[in-house]
Amino acid sequence: xxxxxxxxxxxxxxxxxxxxxxxxxxxxxxxxxxxxxxxxxxxxxxxxxxxxxxxxxxxxxxxxxxxxxxxxxxxxxxxxxxxxxxxxxxxxxxxxxxxxxxxxxxxxxxxxxxxxxx
Amino acid sequence: xxxxxxxxxxxxxxxxxxxxxxxxxxxxxxxxxxxxxxxxxxxxxxxxxxxxxxxxxxxxxxxxxxxxxxxxxxxxxxxxxxxxxxxxxxxxxxxxxxxxxxxxxxxxxxxxxxxx
Numbered sequence: 001x002x003x004x005x006x007x008x009x010x011x012x013x014x015x016x017x018x019x020x021x022x023x024x025x026x027x028x029x030x031x032x033x034x035x036x037x038x039x040x041x042x043x044x045x046x047x048x049x050x051x052x053x054x055x056x057x058x059x060x061x062x063x064x065x066x067x068x069x070x071x072x073x074x075x076x077x078x079x080x081x082x083x084x085x086x087x088x089x090x091x092x093x094x095x096x097x098x099x100x101x102x103x104x105x106x107x108x109x110x111x112x113x114x115x116x117x118x
Numbered sequence: 119x120x121x122x123x124x125x126x127x128x129x130x131x132x133x134x135x136x137x138x139x140x141x142x143x144x145x146x147x148x149x150x151x152x153x154x155x156x157x158x159x160x161x162x163x164x165x166x167x168x169x170x171x172x173x174x175x176x177x178x179x180x181x182x183x184x185x186x187x188x189x190x191x192x193x194x195x196x197x198x199x200x201x202x203x204x205x206x207x208x209x210x211x212x213x214x215x216x217x218x219x220x221x222x223x224x225x226x227x228x229x230x231x232x233x234x
Binding site: 032106107108 | 153155161163209219221224225226227
């Protein structure tokens with residue numbers, strides 16, 4: 001079954017509005033979650049590492065004031081795209097690492113959220 | 119510099135044949151993990167296989183095996199007896215460090231097409 005869920009699965013919004021994306025770990029507590037962005041026909045680019053109870057760590061070039069991350073509980077991290085613009089249209093995916101016996105700490109991904117900004 | 123290199127942007131393979139997807143990596147950290155993920159057109163990332171840098175044997179998971187050549191910094195994915203459902207994008211990824219909190223970075227991917 002699914003290990004990580006995301007909501008919504010897709011969203012269309014007007015330019016200038018803010019959009020919140022939720023990422024939940026379903027079967028375990030996660031002190032760390034990761035947010036990725038994927039543009040069409042490209043690879044996943046890590047945006048930030050979400051840490052429960054503390055500030056997120058952003059990758060170089062990612063605007064922390066534009067992409068607000070809140071990790072208020074051990075099962076929920078949210079990504080808010082503030083004042084979204086068409087260039088923010090992308091596929092946003094979260095992931096969680098969990099220990100799987102014999103397989104190392106595998107990182108499982110949510111189903112993704114497709115954001116379209118008009 | 120790229121840390122994960124996948125040199126095959128696309129591949130076409132006949133059904134039931136074996137497939138090898140190439141991946142080379144670059145790290146100076148002795149502790150690292152290597153992953154392969156499959157991304158079908160739906161967009162979900164499906165975990166396939168994992169290899170830790172200290173693992174002595176090559177990882178295997180059903181039809182998937184990872185050909186780990188540590189000295190060459192190579193971690194090729196081998197899919198045996200390919201099926202039509204294997205058509206997808208495949209990403210090689212690396213985590214420097216072995217903690218679950220260490221971030222994973224991805225290669226550019228290889229699009230695999232299985233022909234009937």
